[in-house]
Amino acid sequence: MSIFFFENNEEIEVINLIKQHISLTKSSIDLYKEYIYSKDYNCYNKIMSYENEGDMIKKKVIVKLHTAFLPPMKRELSHTIKLLDEVLDCIKHGTLTYELIDFEIDNTILLKCGEILDISKSMLTLLDELLNIMRSGGDHILVLDKIKHYEEQVDDIYHQLYKYMVENLRPKTFWEGKLLCDCINYVVSMSDYIKEASDEIEVIYLNK
Numbered sequence: 001m002s003i004f005f006f007e008n009n010e011e012i013e014v015i016n017l018i019k020q021h022i023s024l025t026k027s028s029i030d031l032y033k034e035y036i037y038s039k040d041y042n043c044y045n046k047i048m049s050y051e052n053e054g055d056m057i058k059k060k061v062i063v064k065l066h067t068a069f070l071p072p073m074k075r076e077l078s079h080t081i082k083l084l085d086e087v088l089d090c091i092k093h094g095t096l097t098y099e100l101i102d103f104e105i106d107n108t109i110l111l112k113c114g115e116i117l118d119i120s121k122s123m124l125t126l127l128d129e130l131l132n133i134m135r136s137g138g139d140h141i142l143v144l145d146k147i148k149h150y151e152e153q154v155d156d157i158y159h160q161l162y163k164y165m166v167e168n169l170r171p172k173t174f175w176e177g178k179l180l181c182d183c184i185n186y187v188v189s190m191s192d193y194i195k196e197a198s199d200e201i202e203v204i205y206l207n208k
Contacts, residue, residue, distance in 0.1 A: 010067050014077060015131055017064070021057045021084050022128045024050055025091075026121050029190070032091045033117045036098060036110060036183075047095050054088040057081070076200040083197040087120075087190045094186030101179050106169065109180070112161045113187045116154050120190040123150045127194060130201050140205055147198045154191040158184075 028050040035043040061081040065074045126147050133140045161184060171177035 010064050014061055014064050015135060017057050017061045018077070018081055018084070019128055019131055021054055021061075021081060022124050022131075024054055024057070025084060025087050026124050028054075028088055028091045029117050029121045029124075032095060033114055035095060036105075036113065039099070044095060044099070047091055051088045051092040054085050058085045073204055076204045080197045080200045083193045083200065086193045087124075090186045090190050090193070094183055097179060097182050097186065101183070103172070103176055105180065108164060108168075109161065109184070112157055112164075113184065116157055116187050116191065119150050119154055119157075120187075120194060123147050123191060123194040123198075126150075127198055127201075130198060134201070134204070140202075144198055144202055147195060151191050151195040154188060158188050 028047055031043045031047050031050070034040065035047065058081050062078055065078055126143050129138075130140060130143050130147075132138070133143065165180075169177075169180075171180070
């Protein structure tokens with residue numbers, strides 16, 4: 001059984017909107033992963049559209065939180081949707097930055113970035129599961145531990161990636177190196193924001 005009581009339509013709609021944002025973000029990650037291999041402008045345009053749609057969902061959540069939930073939960077859920085929107089911003093800015101790259105990227109780097117994107121998508125799936133547990137009950141601690149484990153995996157890959165770059169890459173110009181590092185940092189930052197969103201939900205449980 002859930003420890004929370006979702007008694008009005010506004011509360012149910014807030015949770016559903018956050019879940020909708022998670023689904024949108026997962027789709028955007030898939031598009032971004034495809035884009036870094038193909039530079040397909042259909043992917044580019046969809047990513048920009050999804051980011052705008054995510055902004056609209058965020059605004060709806062923040063407005064509805066004024067009439068839903070107890071005051072402590074309003075704060076945490078407001079932060080949660082804002083952090084999720086940062087993930088979409090990372091995808092958007094990563095795409096805009098990647099568009100500027102006109103040099104070939106080492107395949108090892110592409111594979112590692114793809115691996116991180118897959119992990120971030122798995123973290124979002126777990127975050128969605130965490131929202132289901134809020135409504136229906138379940139082991140939230142297990143899900144939070146899995147999210148933390150995934151974030152640690154991303155940190156390990158991140159350090160491996162930079163070690164590989166230092167040992168193997170010699171950018172021709174400052175801008176080549178900067179654009180590549182910026183793209184990688186956008187990819188890695190997604191998992192940080194997702195972990196922070198799960199932290200906000202954990203606070204709700206700690207304050208129950």
